Amino acid sequence: MLAVLATKFAGSVEVLAYACLGAVGGALAFIDTAVRRLPDVLTLPAYPAVLILLTVAALTGGTIGALGRAVLGGLMLAFVYRVLEFVNPAGMGYGDVKLSGVIGMALAWLGWPVLLLGAALAFILSAVVSLVLLLLRKVTLKSSLPFGPFMLLGAFTAVLLG
Template sequence: MSDVVLAALLAGLVAGLGGLLVPALIARVPEPEPKPGPEDPAQAEPPKTAYADIAARPGLGWRSAAVSAAAGALLGAACGLDWPLLWLVPLTPVAVALSVVDWHTRLLPRVVVVPATLAAVGVVTTVGLATDQREALVRALVAMVAVRSFFWVLWFVRSAGMGFGDVRLAAPVGLVLGWVGWGAVAIGVWTSFVAFVVPALALALWRRDRLMLKQSFPFGPFMVIGALVGLVWGTALAGRIWG
C-alpha cells in the first residue's frame, strides 16, 4: 500500500470519526446575546435557529461524518503522510460544524473559531520550528494575516454584506493555505468567491428575481470549500494559470 493511499485512508477515517461529534460540538455552543431589533417590525429578521435545534436535526451526525471523511481523504491523498495532516485532519470536522451553523444562522461562533485558530497556530508553529521548515511557517503566518486583513477590508467597506465571523474564519483559512504556498492561497480565496457568486447568480437568473442578489447569504461554507480546493488542487491550478 502506497503512502498516499494510506494517508488518505487514515485521514478519512479520523476526520470521519470527528465528524460524528459535530452535533455535540454545535449543541455546546452558547447562544449569542439577543440584538435589539429595528424600530420597524417589517424590517425585523426571522428569529435565529437555536444551536440545540440544529444539533438535533435527524441524520446530522452521519452526514457530517461522511463529508468530513471525504474531505479528510482528499487532504490525505494531497498531503501524503506529512506534517500538515496534524492540523488539517482535526480542523476538518470543525470546519464542517462551522459550515452547518453558518448555513442555518448566518453566524460563525467566536467560541469555536478563535480556539480552533489558536490551536492551529500552535501546532503549525511547533511543527515549523521542530522540523526546520521556517520558510513554510513564516509564509503560513504572513498568509494568515494577509487573508484576514483582506476580509477585514471587505467587512469594513460593506459590513452589511459580510459578517465579522467571516473575518475571523479567514485567519485559519489563510494559515493552512499559506503553509502549502501562495498559489494555494490565491486559488483558495478566489474559489470561495466563485463558489459563492456563481450559484447565487444562476438562481437569480432562473427565478428572474434581481432582489435575490441583495439578500444576505452565509459565506462561511464557501470559504471552507475554497480552502479545500486550494489545499488539494491549488498549487497545480496556480502553476497552470500563472506558470
C-alpha cells in the same frame, strides 16, 4: 473531507493541522448555512490549534519558512477581509473576518499561489451559486447567502489543487 485530506498529506505532521481545520470547517459550514453565524467557540480555538500543529510540522520537517509564510498569510487575508467588512458590513460578517485568518494560515503554508487561489475561489464559488439561485428564482437580488461555506470550500479546493 478528512479522508481526502489524509490522503493529500499522508505521512506528514501537516495532516493534523488540515484535519483540525477540516473538522472545525465542516461544523462551521453547517452552522453558517443553518443560522448565518460562525461561532467564536469554534473559530477562535482553531487559531492556536492550527498554529501549534503547523509549528510542529515546521520543526519536524525543516520548513520554518513555511511557518513564517503561514502566519503572514493569515494576517494578510484577515486584513483583506476586515477591510471588506468595514467597507460593506452588510455584505461580509465579522465571523467571516475571524475565520479568514486561520484559513489564510493553512493556505499560505502551502504557498502564496495557494493562498490567492483559495481566496479567489471563495468569491468565485459564491458568485456562481448566487447566479444559479437567481436564475432558478430561489433568491432575489436583495437576498444574501452565508459566505463561510464558500470560504471553506474555496480553501479546501485550493489545498487539494496546491
